[in-house]
Amino acid sequence: MIFMNFSNFIPEHMERRGKIVLEENLRIIERVLEQRSVPEEGIKEELIELLLTKLSLMDTDKDPRAIRIGEREARVWSKLQERSVFYFNHGVGRSGNLIDPQPKAPGASIMYKLTNQLLTSFLKKLGLKVKAFATPVATGLSLSLCLSALRRKYGIREVIYPFAGHKSPIKAISLAGLRMRLVETKIFGDTVKAPVEDIEKAIKKDRCAVLSTLTFFPPREEDLVEIAKLCEEEGVPHIVNGAYAIQNNFYLDKLKKALKYRVDAIVSSTDKNLFTPIGGGIIYSKDEKFLKEISLSYPGRASANPIVNTLISLLAIGFKRYKELMKEQKESKELLDKLLTELAEEKNEKLLEVKNPIASAITTKKDPIELAGKLYNLRVTGPRGVRKDDKFGTSYLGVYKYNYIVINASIGVRRDDIYKVVEKLREVI
Structure with a gap:
């Protein structure tokens, strides 16, 4: 990486031995930069820190001889503030394009490019043949960026939204300056769905798009593959909200099938999938040109913090450990279902029969809000906790059959916590 002269400080044989250790560690970082793929094994945090430090030292605000007279020169008052963004004070992107290199931030630009390449390789290893970039905003705003891009590219005016009971997509549609046409859901057994034929009726071929949802709280489900087929047949743009889709093969398999048809872009959350603090998103698509169009929707530069957090997670976890975490998540969900089934039988309640690999729902005769x-x-x-007459909370524009409590077993949950939550639920239900 950078040559350092250690000559004549210590005996030559000791110097050689020390260089072997140093070069071995530096080689790990160099391999990441050369291969530009998420590593199989996680990397030690001190090496990640070394990589980030070296990249941040490339930015112009670190130049001791720079003459800085602009209005935006990364003048930061406190070291606490600098550390919060890992010294990438200039942030990422340019006013015209989020993913464009930033002239004052060569190091941050490399860091962002590397993050996006690692994300793409990570998704490819999970079986998704897509390109990806990390966003400095969470799921709702990332969806708004996608919808804004559709508005510019296709002139869409209206978004067909099969009702999902999530507030942020509704706000994303409004923020993009688009009208929303809601497709109401119906009850099928314990499941709540928006019928595909109703979505088809809502579609106007001229200037509309569909915003579908892949990941839900029970009892909601959606026929993503059928919606993708419909959008292809009708020539209608299609954005997918897959907030926590990456962590489970059930969702990944649905995405793989849907991507054979019309899916313009998918949005997922970094905190829900990659163990980052809240505030970052992932946008991915088969269409690299459309990803570029989405990046044009972002106004101005962005904080490097959410991007750095995404990169750190990818490097620190490694792909092998992530696959183990996915396996553990699946086992935790199976344990949760087993324990909730036993509790339901004991309390004369019911575990809702819904296909959801992350969350489960158990009925309650008591007020679910009070129980929560x-x-x-x-x-x-x-x-x-959701009351059966809560039109928004049940994802059903009417009255559902039961009051219920939703319990999650998402990636990273501890088995001990699964046992404990069911015991606590037993005390109050």
């Missing part, structure tokens, strides 16, 4: 509150006071975070 009691669980919160018992230091349980995450359960979601």
